[in-house]
Structure formats: C-alpha cells, structure tokens
Amino acid sequence: MPDVPMSETAALLHARPMVPQIAHVRRRRHDAPDAWTLELDMANGERFLYAPGQFNMLTAFGVGEAAISVSGDPAEGPLIHTIRAVGPVSKALSQLGVGDPIGVRGPFGVGWPMAQAEGKDVVVVAGGLGLAPLRPALYRLLRERARYGRVTLLFGARRPEDILFRQEVERWRGRLDIDVEVTVDHATDEWRGHVGVVTNLISRLDTDPSKTVAMVCGPEVMMRFVAMALIDKGLGEETIHLSMERNMKCAIGHCGHCQLGATFICRDGPVFTYARLKPLLAVKEL
Ligand SMILES: Cc1cc2nc3c(=O)[nH]c(=O)nc-3n(C[C@H](O)[C@H](O)[C@H](O)COP(=O)(O)OP(=O)(O)OC[C@H]3O[C@@H](n4cnc5c(N)ncnc54)[C@H](O)[C@@H]3O)c2cc1C
Ligand code: FES
Known part of the structure; x- marks a missing residue:
C-alpha cells in the first residue's frame, strides 16, 4: 500500500473493487447531437480523484454498467463524463436527469503520459x-x-x-x-x-x-x-x-473480456504506446 492518505472513495474501491459507489447528477448538458455530458457529485461529498485518461465503470441502475472515460478537469470541480448513446447502458446514462443516482466504480487504468511529456x-x-x-x-x-x-x-x-x-x-x-x-x-x-x-x-x-x-x-x-x-x-x-476501447465487464483484470493477447486493456491500458499496440491492432475484438 502506498504511504499516502487515501480518500474514502479510493479506500472503498481498494477494498471492494466490484461495488459501485453512489453519485448524483448535478448537471446534464447536450454537447453534440448524440453526446451528453454529466456532472456528478459523489454522495459521500468527496472530490473524485483521477489521472487524465483514466475511466470509470458507470452503472445505470436497473440497466447495466459501461466503461466511460472521465472528461473533466482533474484539478477541480465535479466528476464529469461525456457519453455517446449507442446502446442500452449509454442511452440510460445519457437520459439521467438532475438529482438522479448513478453508480461509479473506479478510477481504472493507466492514463496519458503527462510526466513523460514534461519538457517536450x-x-x-x-x-x-x-x-x-x-x-x-x-x-x-x-x-x-x-x-x-x-x-x-x-x-x-x-x-x-x-x-x-x-x-x-x-x-x-x-x-x-x-x-x-x-x-x-x-x-x-x-x-x-x-x-x-x-x-x-x-x-x-x-x-x-x-x-x-x-x-x-x-x-x-x-x-x-x-x-x-x-x-x-x-x-x-x-x-x-x-x-483503446474494448468491451469491459470487471475492469480489474479478472474476466478477460477486454483481453488482447496477454494484454488487458482495463488493467494495462486503456492508454498504450503504438509500439506496444501495433502487433495487437490486428487482433479482432474478442
Ligand atoms: C476505456 C474505455 C473508455 C470509454 N470511454 C467512453 C466515453 O468516454 N464515452 C462513451 O460514450 N463511451 C465510452 N466507451 C465506450 C462504451 O463503454 C461502450 O460504447 C459501451 O459498450 C456502451 O454500452 P451500451 O450498453 O450502451 O452499448 P452496447 O450494447 O455495448 O453497444 C451497442 C452497440 O454500439 C456498438 N458500440 C459499442 N461501443 C461502441 C463504440 N465505442 N463506438 C461505436 N460503436 C460502439 C456495439 O457494437 C453495439 O452495436 C469507453 C470504452 C472503454 C473501454
Ligand atoms: S474487463 Fe475484465 S479483464 Fe478487463
């Protein structure tokens, strides 16, 4: 365990990674013809901490769960997700109204190489x-x-x-x-x-x-x-x-839904170098 204080949200994720936490929709915006942005407040009042490029599993209660990247400012404000309505879960998520509950499990994955980009x-x-x-x-x-x-x-x-x-x-x-x-x-x-x-x-x-x-x-x-x-x-x-986007279920490297060869997109990605992805891009979605 890292020797740094853990937020309650991070501690709960660590202890029970398959259990979503509750958030509520603070604001909903129509950002493109088929894309809606949701601003969320965690029910426990904490600010949700994440790195650029990480994603959450969002639950539309009674419908299901989908992987959605965080699209907000990691330094401030509510948790923000932008969703394209393509199927049952994303449609239900994008139709949530102000005050509605939503499940949040995450953040997961390795994000953009912000440290590596410094000075470049x-x-x-x-x-x-x-x-x-x-x-x-x-x-x-x-x-x-x-x-x-x-x-x-x-x-x-x-x-x-x-x-x-x-x-x-x-x-x-x-x-x-x-x-x-x-x-x-x-x-x-x-x-x-x-x-x-x-x-x-x-x-x-x-x-x-x-x-x-x-x-x-x-x-x-x-x-x-x-x-x-x-x-x-x-x-x-x-x-x-x-x-990379692949069909995901667990998001913690257990179920194999997102597996490409020996690589798990949820655990090892979703951000990869082209050097690592090039041989895998030829592999069709499992
Ligand atoms: C790491 C990661 C980050 C993601 N971030 C976002 C995000 O920020 N915003 C967002 O809207 N989605 C994002 N997705 C994609 C989202 O998880 C999927 O679209 C998910 O399948 C939606 O679930 P559903 O039940 O609504 O649709 P499904 O029933 O799973 O799919 C419905 C139909 O849409 C097709 N479809 C599924 N995904 C896509 C896609 N990405 N592009 C085009 N067609 C698709 C399916 O083949 C199917 O025909 C992300 C996926 C991953 C793995
Ligand atoms: S989603 Fe289960 S292993 Fe990646």
Whole structure:
C-alpha cells in the first residue's frame, strides 16, 4: 500500500473493487447531437480523484454498467463524463436527469503520459468523441503550461455540428499558448475551416519529432492512420500514445473480456504506446 492518505472513495474501491459507489447528477448538458455530458457529485461529498485518461465503470441502475472515460478537469470541480448513446447502458446514462443516482466504480487504468511529456512538445489528436478522454490531459497541459513545450490540438469531426465541446474549443483557439486546428469530413456552407480527415493536418505540423509526445484518441481506424502519419513525420513508435476501447465487464483484470493477447486493456491500458499496440491492432475484438 502506498504511504499516502487515501480518500474514502479510493479506500472503498481498494477494498471492494466490484461495488459501485453512489453519485448524483448535478448537471446534464447536450454537447453534440448524440453526446451528453454529466456532472456528478459523489454522495459521500468527496472530490473524485483521477489521472487524465483514466475511466470509470458507470452503472445505470436497473440497466447495466459501461466503461466511460472521465472528461473533466482533474484539478477541480465535479466528476464529469461525456457519453455517446449507442446502446442500452449509454442511452440510460445519457437520459439521467438532475438529482438522479448513478453508480461509479473506479478510477481504472493507466492514463496519458503527462510526466513523460514534461519538457517536450505535445501533439493531441482527437477524432469525434475521442476529444472527451483527452480533455483532462488538455486541462492539465494548459494548467501547468510552463512544464511543456509547444502544445497542439488537432481535432476532426464528421460535420461542424458534431464538434464536441464547441465553445471550449473556440476559446482554446483564441489562446496564444496552444495551436488548435479543427477539420470536418463534410462541410456546410457556413464552415470556413479545414475540410478532410484529421490525418491531413499532421503533414502541416511544425514540431521537432525528437522531442514530441503524441496523445491520440478516436475510432480505431483513425488512430491507426494518425499513428502512421506521425511516424512519417519522424515520431518514434514509443512516443505515440493511443487510448483503446474494448468491451469491459470487471475492469480489474479478472474476466478477460477486454483481453488482447496477454494484454488487458482495463488493467494495462486503456492508454498504450503504438509500439506496444501495433502487433495487437490486428487482433479482432474478442
Ligand atoms: C476505456 C474505455 C473508455 C470509454 N470511454 C467512453 C466515453 O468516454 N464515452 C462513451 O460514450 N463511451 C465510452 N466507451 C465506450 C462504451 O463503454 C461502450 O460504447 C459501451 O459498450 C456502451 O454500452 P451500451 O450498453 O450502451 O452499448 P452496447 O450494447 O455495448 O453497444 C451497442 C452497440 O454500439 C456498438 N458500440 C459499442 N461501443 C461502441 C463504440 N465505442 N463506438 C461505436 N460503436 C460502439 C456495439 O457494437 C453495439 O452495436 C469507453 C470504452 C472503454 C473501454
Ligand atoms: S474487463 Fe475484465 S479483464 Fe478487463
């Protein structure tokens, strides 16, 4: 056991990792056509502590449990999750209203390499809802800005209306300490930005590959092409980090649902280097 004080939430997780704790919805926001963001207060009144890139198992009572990344600011505020309604659990979670109870089990997994990125340039590449698991890393980068070199966000969405956290992305674009480029696959008449896949933006990157760390999250095929484009740019496979999604049940390395070869996404990830993932990406979901 580490010789540091443990929050009540962390102690309970350690003692009973399969038992969710109760939180209540403080606020619910519609952030993109199919994505809702929930702000949660833990019922025990504690602030929920986590590292950028970690995830929780969220329970919609009476329906089930799903893995959802934390999308808020690790330094402050309520626990925040952004959910795309794709199936029974995510639909039930995204429909919860203010005051409703929700089960929280976590945080789990290894997050983004924030310490490794110190002193380096950081390129964050997000596709669609992939911006949600990356947002805690962006908050950390901006909050501790002096620790990092040049910070760049490259973000791709299908259409302008699919741009997640739109107002916040616009605020970041207005800052002088982060370069933000947004592209859409399909433009509307009003769209004045880039059109095309997010990999196109990588060729325009102005960074020294020998001192750059990349953090990438989005659909698996997008992450594969982004990793290849970053390698073309000169980045090493060890410096490109991807967050993987797989079907999860226990989240503690017991059930094998998330297993890829000898790797458990829940316990060893969800963030991995491309060097480690490359041989596994060919393995179909179990
Ligand atoms: C580490 C981790 C972090 C995650 N973070 C988030 C997050 O922040 N926000 C979020 O909304 N989801 C996230 N997910 C994905 C989420 O856990 C799954 O979508 C989950 O299966 C939803 O459960 P469900 O019962 O609603 O849908 P299911 O019944 O499991 O799935 C319904 C349908 O959607 C398809 N589907 C499932 N997952 C996806 C997906 N990721 N993309 C496209 N289609 C899918 C299934 O194949 C199925 O056809 C994360 C997953 C992992 C492993
Ligand atoms: S979800 Fe059970 S081993 Fe990973």
